[in-house]
Amino acid sequence: MKIFFAAVVLSLGGLAAAAYGAQPRPPHFEPEACPTTPRPIAALKAARCGYLVVPENRSKSSERTIRLAVAILPSHQQPPHPDPIVFMTGGPGESAINTIPFLVEAGINHDRDVIIMNQRGTLYDDPDMNCPELDGYNAEQVSLVFDAPSTGEVQAKAAAACRNRLAGLGIDLSAYNTTENERDFVDLRHVLRIPLWNVYGYSYGSDLALSMMRDHPDGIRSVVVDSIVPPDIVNLPFTWGSFKAGMTAIFDDCAAQPSCESRYPHLLATLTELVNRLEKHPVVQNVVPPQGGAPVKVVLDGGTLVDMLVANRPKPADMPRALTELAHGNPQIMLAARAGTAEVPAHPEQALGMTQSLVCREWEPYGSTADVLRAGKEEFPNWPDSVLVNAPQLPFEHELCQAWNVPKGPDSQRVRVRSAIPTLVVSGDIDAKTGHQWGRYVANSLPNSTYVRIRNIGHWVIVQSPCAARIFRSFVDHPRSPDTTCVATVPRVRFNIK
Numbered sequence: 224m225k226i227f228f229a230a231v232v233l234s235l236g237g238l239a240a241a242a243y244g245a246q247p248r249p250p251h252f253e254p255e256a257c258p259t260t261p262r263p264i265a266a267l268k269a270a271r272c273g274y275l276v277v278p279e280n281r282s283k284s285s286e287r288t289i290r291l292a293v294a295i296l297p298s299h300q301q302p303p304h305p306d307p308i309v310f311m312t313g314g315p316g317e318s319a320i321n322t323i324p325f326l327v328e329a330g331i332n333h334d335r336d337v338i339i340m341n342q343r344g345t346l347y348d349d350p351d352m353n354c355p356e357l358d359g360y361n362a363e364q365v366s367l368v369f370d371a372p373s374t375g376e377v378q379a380k381a382a383a384a385c386r387n388r389l390a391g392l393g394i395d396l397s398a399y400n401t402t403e404n405e406r407d408f409v410d411l412r413h414v415l416r417i418p419l420w421n422v423y424g425y426s427y428g429s430d431l432a433l434s435m436m437r438d439h440p441d442g443i444r445s446v447v448v449d450s451i452v453p454p455d456i457v458n459l460p461f462t463w464g465s466f467k468a469g470m471t472a473i474f475d476d477c478a479a480q481p482s483c484e485s486r487y488p489h490l491l492a493t494l495t496e497l498v499n500r501l502e503k504h505p506v507v508q509n510v511v512p513p514q515g516g517a518p519v520k521v522v523l524d525g526g527t528l529v530d531m532l533v534a535n536r537p538k539p540a541d542m543p544r545a546l547t548e549l550a551h552g553n554p555q556i557m558l559a560a561r562a563g564t565a566e567v568p569a570h571p572e573q574a575l576g577m578t579q580s581l582v583c584r585e586w587e588p589y590g591s592t593a594d595v596l597r598a599g600k601e602e603f604p605n606w607p608d609s610v611l612v613n614a615p616q617l618p619f620e621h622e623l624c625q626a627w628n629v630p631k632g633p634d635s636q637r638v639r640v641r642s643a644i645p646t647l648v649v650s651g652d653i654d655a656k657t658g659h660q661w662g663r664y665v666a667n668s669l670p671n672s673t674y675v676r677i678r679n680i681g682h683w684v685i686v687q688s689p690c691a692a693r694i695f696r697s698f699v700d701h702p703r704s705p706d707t708t709c710v711a712t713v714p715r716v717r718f719n720i721k
């Protein structure tokens with residue numbers, strides 16, 4: 224089908240007036256040149272680009288609007304199937320535009336056009352809720368004791384500086400949330416005059432896609448969710464179960480391979496011993512970052528180790544060796560990996576202002592500090608409280624959200640999704656961010672779903688696994704009978720043994 228660029232869709236005029244009140248114009252599309260990205264994206268040369276213009280906050284009478292970057296990639300196969308694919312990226316706060324090379328490499332636009340729209344507040348949007356204050360803190364954190372209250376105070380101070388700057392620009396921080404994101408995509412389908420499309424969301428994008436299935440099912444032919452974040456479950460305690468599932472899968476893969484098991488035995492016990500030892504006696508060294516430059520002070524304590532592992536630093540294939548060498552007094556692999564994060568990005572991939580507005584509104588209020596500690600103890604009963612009290616990759620988030628100061632989101636956003644829309648649910652076996660157990664959980668309330676768990680893959684499965692990419696294409700062509708036979712042929716992790 225042809226996707227129209229319409230500045231104003233006249234047939235929606237009455238609907239827009241009812242839905243949005245006295246807005247100067249209803250949501251509309253403004254064609255423009257594709258964004259200039261820090262690293263050239265070849266696929267943008269053939270794309271059609273522009274901006275979706277929508278109200279910043281649909282619950283208020285303000286006339287303030289925002290602009291969301293959109294790119295439409297043509298299908299490799301011409302003519303394409305009439306129902307395009309719309310992609311919802313993760314984060315929250317990632318720029319969807321910057322993910323285009325991964326989507327193209329996986330063949331997502333094989334026989335359908337793919338529509339990529341940045342979620343509100345991200346890179347290339349207006350506004351772009353980039354947070355150099357928090358980016359700078361994240362680089363500085365390399366040299367700080369991870370779980371120290373003083374570290375949390377530095378983070379909260381950086382967050383307050385970012386929040387005050389963004390609010391001073393007139394940005395309504397409470398408007399950057401899933402409810403508004405959903406409506407943005409509904410408006411996009413309407414203004415582009417698309418009767419039916421297929422929705423693909425990964426990580427936070429799976430939360431968004433599932434929420435749309437529940438709240439705005441019209442026009443959705445099929446849904447693919449990858450690296451699952453259930454909207455009714457996600458909170459800070461959620462992270463501990465996901466971390467345990469991912470680490471257990473990696474360690475089990477090593478134990479199932481004699482060459483790995485003999486060289487790197489008892490990995491879970493080794494990890495427990497390391498977390499306790501490093502929390503009491505951190506390793507502190509000056510380390511030259513892998514990207515070069517002056518040496519940086521690196522503090523490797525128990526909380527730092529957990530934070531690194533959940534982010535796949537080092538890569539899963541190197542984890543058994545890195546942990547075992549660290550236990551034997553050689554921390555160099557881990558120190559180098561940590562030093563690599565000491566750089567303030569020139570072009571941040573994630574708009575941390577948008578991240579915090581959403582997390583502080585929708586995730587953080589649904590799990591207290593005591594809940595995080597309790598969830599951590601359930602998974603790792605022999606670990607120190609100082610590590611377990613902080614959610615992996617979200618340390619001191621309660622303190623940060625106090626500084627961010629946005630209202631709690633509606634409970635309606637946290638209703639379990641039950642839908643008959645055909646859905647492909649994809650989880651990575653070794654995903655330590657969004658554990659594979661959540662894929663099965665979501666599929667259980669979707670009667671027309673197909674659930675697959677892919678070995679040897681962590682977070683964001685379809686762009687990393689040729690098997691998952693084939694299943695994706697099969698599913699979109701045949702949503703009720705995809706070919707999943709390749710799942711049985713995917714090998715376990717191939718570990719680097721030295």
